[in-house]
Amino acid sequence: AQKVTQAQTEISVVEKEDVTLDCVYETRDTTYYLFWYKQPPSGELVFLIRRNSFDEQNEISGRYSWNFQKSTSSFNFTITASQVVDSAVYFCALIQGAQKLVFGQGTRLTINP
Amino acid sequence: DAGVTQSPTHLIKTRGQQVTLRCSPKSGHDTVSWYQQALGQGPQFIFQYYEEEERQRGNFPDRFSGHQFPNYSSELNVNALLLGDSALYLCASSLGGRAYGYTFGSGTRLTVV
Numbered sequence: 001a002q003k004v005t006q007a008q009t010e011i012s013v014v015e016k017e018d019v020t021l022d023c024v025y026e027t028r029d030t031t032y033y034l035f036w037y038k039q040p041p042s043g044e045l046v047f048l049i050r051r052n053s054f055d056e057q058n059e060i061s062g063r064y065s066w067n068f069q070k071s072t073s074s075f076n077f078t079i080t081a082s083q084v085v086d087s088a089v090y091f092c093a094l095i096q097g098a099q100k101l102v103f104g105q106g107t108r109l110t111i112n113p
Numbered sequence: 114d115a116g117v118t119q120s121p122t123h124l125i126k127t128r129g130q131q132v133t134l135r136c137s138p139k140s141g142h143d144t145v146s147w148y149q150q151a152l153g154q155g156p157q158f159i160f161q162y163y164e165e166e167e168r169q170r171g172n173f174p175d176r177f178s179g180h181q182f183p184n185y186s187s188e189l190n191v192n193a194l195l196l197g198d199s200a201l202y203l204c205a206s207s208l209g210g211r212a213y214g215y216t217f218g219s220g221t222r223l224t225v226v
Contacts, residue, residue, distance in 0.1 A: 004155075033213070043201055044117075045156070045217040091155055095212050099169045100146065103155030 002027045004094050006104035013082055014112050021077045021107045023092030029053075033095040034068065034075045039106070040088045051075065082111045117206050117218035125224045126194050132223060134189040138206030139216045145187035146212065147179060150201040150220070162187050163210035191223075199225045 003026040013019050025034065036048040049059065051068050059066045063080045079086055089108050093101040118137040126132050138145050144163045148156035158171035162181035176192045185206075191198055201222050205215040 037217075042219055043203075043222075044219040045203065045205075045215075047215065047217075050213070093155075099161050099210065099212050100158040100171065101148075101156070101212055101215070102158070105153075105155050 002029075002094055002102050004092050004102055004104035006090075006092055006107050008107045009105070010108045010110070012110040012112060015084055016081050018078060018080050019082050019109065019111075021079075021090050021092075021109065023075045023077065023104060025073050025075065025092070025094050027094060035093040035095070035101065036066065036075075036077050037091045037093060037103075038088045039091060045091065048077075079109075084111045084113055087111045117204055117216050119202075119204050119218040119221050121221060122219070123222045123224075125226060128194055128196060128225055130194050131190065131192045132194060134191075134202050134204075134221045134223070136187045136189070136204030136206075136218060138185050138187070138204075142206035142208050142216065143185050144207045144210050145181060145185065146205045146207070146215070147187070147189045148203040148205065149173070150203055152200070156203055159189070161210070161212075168210060194225045196225050199223060 005024045032053045034051045037045040056068050065078045067076045087110050089106045091103050091106045093103045117139050120135045146161040147159040150156040159173050160170040161168050165181045178190045181187045201220040203220045204218045207215050
């Protein structure tokens with residue numbers, strides 16, 4: 001069975017601090033995709049990044065960076081110099097069978113001014 | 114370019130009643146997937162519709178049913194509502210029957226009393 005675990009239920013930091021959200025996944029597939037989504041209070045899930053299982057290159061997009069390590073089945077997400085607008089619930093997800101996403105429980109991130 | 118539109122945004126129903134939720138996909142998308150997100154949890158896959166057929170189904174009882182229309186819009190029906198059906202119901206659209214490139218709507222918040 002496929003599973004995504006986000007062990008951090010809630011994180012609270014002060015603005016401008018760096019913060020890392022952890023994600024560990026389980027799958028027997030050799031080909032898979034991993035995702036990160038942001039869910040603001042409005043409810044919609046905002047796509048942040050997709051990474052396939054053959055591409056272990058880390059990625060940086062502005063203040064966001066992602067570290068994918070197949071050896072530890074982890075796909076962690078770091079926000080550098082956090083801002084209040086980063087406050088949201090963040091979900092890590094794994095695609096299964098190309099047709100559905102399996103989500104973690106989510107991490108509620110609060111950035112305090 | 115309109116994104117995914119869901120209606121209504123909020124709904125209160127009584128236990129035992131039936132409810133219909135609606136979703137219009139993003140322009141150019143032909144696939145609609147439905148997810149249930151209970152409070153404090155990650156979204157759970159209900160089912161996916163492509164070419165007006167249910168292609169894949171998650172672990173949900175037959176009380177949950179759906180339909181896709183020729184214009185690609187979709188409905189989610191839930192019969193014999195239970196208190197545990199209270200959740201945010203998210204619709205996601207994509208292209209070609211795949212979960213890649215999902216665009217999520219803001220959801221319908223269903224409360225069963």
